[in-house]
Amino acid sequence: MRKKSRFWRLFSLTMLITGLLMLSTGIAHAQGNDEAIANLAQSIDTVWVLIAGFLVFFMQCGFGFLEAGFVRSKNVVNIMAENFLDTTMTTMGFWAAGFGIMFGSGNGLFGTEWFFLQGIPSEYAGLPFYAFFFFQFAFSAAASTIASGLMAERTDFRADLTYSFVVGLVIYPVVGHWVWGGDGWLAERGMLDFAGSTVVHLVGAFVGLAGTLVLGKRLDKEFGINTIRGHNIPLAAIGTFVLWLAWFGFNPGSTLGASDPNSIALIVLNTDFAATTGAITAIFLSYFHTKKWDVSMAFNGSLAGLVAITAPCAFVTPEASLIIGVIAGVLVYYGVGLMEILKIDDPVGAFPVHGVNGIFGTLSVGLFATDGGLFYGDGFSQLGTQALGVTATILFVFPTSLIMFRIIDAVIGLRVPPEVEKAGIDGFYHGAYSYPEFTSSYGLPTAKAVSPEAISMPSSKPTTGD
C-alpha cells in the first residue's frame, strides 16, 4: 500500500509537472500565435492601404488626361505640366505643414504637430506611420488638381505652382482637420464624409471656382454655345477610365485597413454602382435634350456619381448608390448648363462634377445613410450636420482662395498675357508643342515655322481678362 501510494504521488507529481510544462509551452505558443496574427493583420492592412494609395496616386494621371483631352492642343503641354507638377508641389506643402495641420493634435480648427514629419509615432490607426502618411499624401494631391481644371487654358504656370503649394500646405488640411482630424470640430459634431466628397472634392471645386472668377473667362469663350471643343476625345476617355479605376483605391482604401472585408466589398460595389448610373443618366439626358449621345456627358456623369458616392459609400446600400448615381447624373447635366447661364468659364466641367456633387454627396449621407438617414426615419439631425459641414467648408475655402488668388495675381500675375493665350501657352511658357509635327485648325505654330524663343516673354504683370 505504501509503495502504491508513493507511486501515485510520484506519478501525480510527474504528470502535473509535465502537464504544466506542456501547458506553459502551449500558452507561450498561443501567445506567439497572437503576435503572428497581429503581424499578419498589419501586413494585410498595410498592403491594402498602400495598393489603394497607388491607385489614388494614379488619379493624377486620370485628371491629367481628362483635362488634356478637354482643352485645345495649344495648351496640352501646359495642362500636362500642371497636373504633373501640381502633384509634386501640393505634396511638398502637405509634407511641410499640411499633414501636421490635418492629422496632428491641436485644437478643433487645426493640428500643431508632425510638421516635416518630425516627432511622429511609429504607428497610426494600427498602420505603419509611413503607410498612413503615404495614403494621405496621395490624397492631398487631388484637391489642387481639381482646381486646375476650372482654371485651364489661361493660368500662369508659376501661379499654378504657387497655389498648388498653398492648397496642400494649408487650405486642404484645415478642412481635413475639421472632418478627419481626431479633434476636429466637425468630426466632434458627427459629420460623416467617408472618403472626401467635402474634404477633397468640394475644397478643390471652390478653390477652382475662386480661381476662375479671379481669372475671368477665356478670350475665345462665348457662353451659351459650346464654342470650344476638347481636342482629343480618346485622351479624355483614358482619363475617365483611369479615374474610375483610381476611385477603387480612393473610397475603399479610406477604411485604412482590411479587417472588415464586408465593409470594403460594400464600398467597392457602391462606388461602381453610382458611377454606372451617373454615366447612363447623363448621356441619356443629353440624348433626350439634343438627340446626340454626348460622350463627354457620359464621362462627367460617371465622375459625378463617383464624387457623390465618396462621402456616403460606407453608410448606404447598393440600391441607394444606384439612386445617388442617377441624381448625380442629373445634377452634372444641368450643372454644366447652369455654368453657361452664370457665365462662369469652367473648361472641363469640373465644378458641376466636384462642386455640385461634392455638396450633394455630402448631404446624401444625411438622406440615405442606413443609420441616421432621413429616408430611414432618423430625422434631420445627420442631414443638418452634413449641411453645416458643407456650409462651413465653403465659407472657409472660397474667401480664403479669393484672397490667395488676388495676392498671387498681384505678386506673380495669375493670368497669361492675351497674346500668349491666343497663340497657346505651350510654346511661350514651356518651349514645346504637344504634337509638333501636326498642324491644328487653330493654326498652331509648328516647331519649324515659329520659334517660341522669337517672342519675348512678358515681364509686366499680365492683363487679367473679364
Add this chain to the structure above:
Amino acid sequence: MRKKSRFWRLFSLTMLITGLLMLSTGIAHAQGNDEAIANLAQSIDTVWVLIAGFLVFFMQCGFGFLEAGFVRSKNVVNIMAENFLDTTMTTMGFWAAGFGIMFGSGNGLFGTEWFFLQGIPSEYAGLPFYAFFFFQFAFSAAASTIASGLMAERTDFRADLTYSFVVGLVIYPVVGHWVWGGDGWLAERGMLDFAGSTVVHLVGAFVGLAGTLVLGKRLDKEFGINTIRGHNIPLAAIGTFVLWLAWFGFNPGSTLGASDPNSIALIVLNTDFAATTGAITAIFLSYFHTKKWDVSMAFNGSLAGLVAITAPCAFVTPEASLIIGVIAGVLVYYGVGLMEILKIDDPVGAFPVHGVNGIFGTLSVGLFATDGGLFYGDGFSQLGTQALGVTATILFVFPTSLIMFRIIDAVIGLRVPPEVEKAGIDGFYHGAYSYPEFTSSYGLPTAKAVSPEAISMPSSKPTTGD
C-alpha cells in the same frame, strides 16, 4: 503520513484546478485565434478578389483603346462611347437578372433567385457576397464589349446599348450558369473552363459574329486586301498593354481567394507565358509571309494567347502554356486571313482572337490538363466534355443572337444609314469629333467646317448593308 497524504491531495487538487483553468483559458484563447485566423483569411481573400476585380474592370479601358486604335478617326468617339456605355448597360442587365440566372439556384439551365440582388446571403464561396458579386459584375461587361469590336464602324448606338443590356441580362448568364452555376448541366458533366475561354470569350465572339453577319460589311471594306487601316497604333498598343495587365486579374482572380498561393502563382505564370509566345508566334508568321513585322499581329497574338490560356490556366504546366500560346498565335494569324476569305468584316480581328481561340482554349484543357488531358494519357473523356461545352454554347448563343439582332434591326435599326457611315458616326450621332482640330486624309469634317447639326438625323429605318 496523514498530513503528507492530505498535502498531496490538496496539492493535486489545486494543481489540477489551476491546470484546468489555464487549459480552458488556453483553449478559449486558441478559439479566439481560430476566429482571428478565419477573419484574416477572409480579409486576404477579399482584398485579392477585389483587386483582381479592379483589373477586370480596367479591361474595358483596354478593349476601348484597342478598338479605337483599329478603327478610323471618324468613328472613334462612337467606339469610345460604346465601350464606355456597354459596360454600364451590360452590368445593369447583369444586376437586374443576369447574376441571378448565372449563380442563383434553379435548374441545370438557369438560376431563378437573387434578381436585383434581392434575397442574397451574406457570403458566397467564403467571400463577402458583394465582393463576389463585384468580381462577377466586372466579368459580365467583357462579353458584350468583345462583340462591339466585330460590329465596329456601322452599328447604331441605340442598338448597341440595347444588345449590351440583353447580353448581360440573359445570353452571357445562361452559358455562365451551365458552366459556373452550382447546378449547371455542363458543370455536372465536368466541363472545365477556369476563367472563361468559353463563358466569356466564345460567347462574346459569337454574339459579335451574329452581329456582323446581320449588319453586313462596312461600305468601304474590300476583302482580300487590308483596305482599312487603324487610325492610331499607339492607342491600340495602350489597349493591348492594359488588356494583358487586366488578364492578371481575370485569370488568377477566378480562384476567388488566396488560400492556395501555389495555384495563383501557376495561373499568373501560365497567363504570361501564353501571351508571350502568342505575340512572338503571330509577328514572326507575319514576317515569314510578308517580310513585314506586323505589330497589330503581335497585339492580337498576345491576346489570342491570353484567351486560349483562360480556360486551362489552372490545370496545365508552364511548358504547356508556352505551347498553347504558340498554337494560339498560329490560329489568330491564319484566322484573320480566313475571315477575309469568308468575307466576314471583323474590323479589329475580334473573332480570330476570342472565337477561334475561345474554342481552342476550351479544348486545350482536354489536351494539356495534367489531370485528365489526352496528352497525359487520360484519354478522350475530358476532351469530349470540353467539345460538348463548346458546341452547346455556340448552338445556344449564335441563333439567339441572330434573333436578337433581327429584332433590334426591325425595332430600332441595327445599322447607321450609308451617309452617316461615309461621313463618320461621330458627328451625326454624338455631335463630336475625336480630334476636332485636325483633318484626316478621309476628309473628316472639322468642327468649324461642317456642323453636324446641319445634317438632319435619319428618322427612317436605316438600310442594312450586305
Add this chain to the structure above:
Amino acid sequence: MRKKSRFWRLFSLTMLITGLLMLSTGIAHAQGNDEAIANLAQSIDTVWVLIAGFLVFFMQCGFGFLEAGFVRSKNVVNIMAENFLDTTMTTMGFWAAGFGIMFGSGNGLFGTEWFFLQGIPSEYAGLPFYAFFFFQFAFSAAASTIASGLMAERTDFRADLTYSFVVGLVIYPVVGHWVWGGDGWLAERGMLDFAGSTVVHLVGAFVGLAGTLVLGKRLDKEFGINTIRGHNIPLAAIGTFVLWLAWFGFNPGSTLGASDPNSIALIVLNTDFAATTGAITAIFLSYFHTKKWDVSMAFNGSLAGLVAITAPCAFVTPEASLIIGVIAGVLVYYGVGLMEILKIDDPVGAFPVHGVNGIFGTLSVGLFATDGGLFYGDGFSQLGTQALGVTATILFVFPTSLIMFRIIDAVIGLRVPPEVEKAGIDGFYHGAYSYPEFTSSYGLPTAKAVSPEAISMPSSKPTTGD
C-alpha cells in the same frame, strides 16, 4: 480512509488523463493554427509579390509610351513593336537560361541550374517558386527596354529582337547573380542594391550606350541644339505616370514578402519622395537656365529620382530620399547637356536617367544608408563596396555589349539603311503607319499616297552612320 484515498487516486488519474487529452488537443489545435498562420503568411506574401510583379510588367507600357512620345511619328510603330516584343524576347531568354544564371547555385560569377525551369524546388524565399520566378521574369524585361531608348529611330528590328534576347539570356543575369544570387561575389562583399539601380538600370544604360556608339547618331541629329522634338507629349506623359506607378511595384515588391510592413511603407514613401523632388528640381533648373518650364525635364527628373532611389530605398530615411531626388534631378538636367557635348545621340535621354543615376543611386547607399553610410559616420567601407560594384558592372556590361552589337551588325546589320531612316522605319519594316490618316510636317507618306510595299526591302548590310 482507504476509500477516500482510492477516490483521490482515481480522481487524480481521471483528471490527469482528461487534462492531458485536452492539452494534447489544445496543442494539436495550436499546431493547426501554426499551419494556418504559415499558410496565411504565404498567401499575403504571394499576393503582394504578384501584384508588385503586375506593376513591374506594366513598366513595359510606361517605357513604350515614354519612348513613343519622344520619337518622331514616322518611327512610332517601330518603337511600340520594339517595346512590346523586347519584353517577350528578353523573358524568353530569361526563361531559357537567364533565370538559372542569376538565381541558381553555381559559383561567384554565375549560376548553373534551373535552366528552362527544370529541377526547380517548390519554394524560394518562402514564396511559391513560380511567384518568385514571375516577379523576376517581369524584372528582366526592363533592362533591354532601357537600351531601346538610347538606340531609337535607327535600329534594325531583327537586331533589336536579337540583342533583347541576349540581354535576358546572359548579360543582365550575370550581373544579377553577382549582386542578388545567393553566392554572387558582390553579394558576398556586402554590396547593397535593393531593387536594382545597378542590376537593372545601370546594365540597361550601358547596353544602350554601347548600342548607340556602334550605331552612331541619327542622320537628322545636330548636337548642341534640340533639333528633334518628340512628336507627342501626352504619350510621353502617360508613359511617365505609368512608370511612376510601376515603381511602386518595382521597389517595395523587392521585399519579396509582406512580413515587414514598416519596411514596405518606408520604401514606398522613399520612392515617392525621390520622384517628387527629382521632378521639381529638373524643371526648375530648366526654367532657371532657359526661362521655359521644360515638361520633358520634369518627366526625366522624376524618373531620375526613381532610378536613384531604387538601390537605397530600404536603407535610407525619407529626408535622405528627398535629397537623393534633388541630386538626381540635378544630374539628369546636366547629364542631358553632357550627352550633347559628348555628341552621343540618346533620343529619349535614357543614359542620364538610367546610367548617371544608376551610378549615383548605387553610390548613395554608401552615403545615406542609416546603417553603413558615410554621412552617418560609418566611414568609406560601404561606399567603396558600392563603387566596386558599379565599376565591375560597367567593365563587364560595356565591352560585352560592344562585342554583341558588333557581331549583330556583322551578321544581321544593326542599323537600318539611310533611305529607310529618312522615310521612317514604320512603313518599310512594319508595313504600317502610326497615324495613317494624318500627315506630319516631316511629310510622312500616308497610307494612300505611298505604299510601303512599293519600296523594296534592302537585302544588303545596312550602312551604319557616323
